[in-house]
Amino acid sequence: MSDLPDLPVTFRPGHTRAILLTAGVVIFLVISGIAMLLELGPGERLSFVITGALIFWVLAQLARIKVVADESGVTVVNIVSRRRLDWAEILQVNLRPGDPWVFLNLSDGTSLPALGIQPGIAKQRAVADARALRALAEARSAAHEAQDQG
Template sequence: MDETAGGPALSRTWRPRAVRIVAYGMGLLVMATMIVLTVILPDDWRPQDRVLLVMLGAVIAAALHLLARPRLVAAEDNVTVVNGIRTHVLAWPEIVDIRMPVGEPWPSVDLSDGTTLAVMGIQSADGERARRDLEEFRAMLHERGEAPEPGDS
């Protein structure tokens, strides 16, 4: 906690735990399997076939990395939402609320332009940890997220 501001300290990063363990574990397993296969394959396999086998393992590991990549980063002046492929940088006042209805895999933020954005950096598969992370972010949002009213000094 940041003692001077009276709220949670910034910058804070949230990442899903269970998905990362599974994705990176599977990526290592796939790469290890492909490397072992290239070593034990019969001699009639050409070198380029062996290289392609390892490259296939690398492509699968890269796809698994996209599953493990999501995160939510709260900084003093903005929020960065990193999902599988896209990254969104939002100012605190752009975020109206964050919610994760029961049964949803991850929360979504309601934005001031009327749209919503999935936040895959917190995932319900993490159970109680996900609920704590959601409440921690919500506290930061309510502290920093409201834009000043017109005319306020």
């Protein structure tokens, strides 16, 4: 158990996040700069700035994905959803070759994508994160079963 990460631990695609946030800032600044350079009325300039801000907001939403594991369970934050799971609800943590991200098989028979661990740019990191989350889930599940039997 000593190879388990200390809790709480947050898994997120760091490179992807940095790229998305950097692109969002650059796009916002370029669109806003163009609005200031062109001979536009105040309403047209404002619409450029709002468009840049909207693009930044969308990219920031894409960058917020993460998986947070703590003592009582896991919080999965995807693009438009957030779900809290108890450790006992997670039956299996899967990252198969070709999968775009980790999938959590749940006790209710469903599968939940966990976009916070994805092998896109940093495949080795994603594999290590998936293994760590799997080890945590197995250790917490075993501890939960021991409590139920004891």
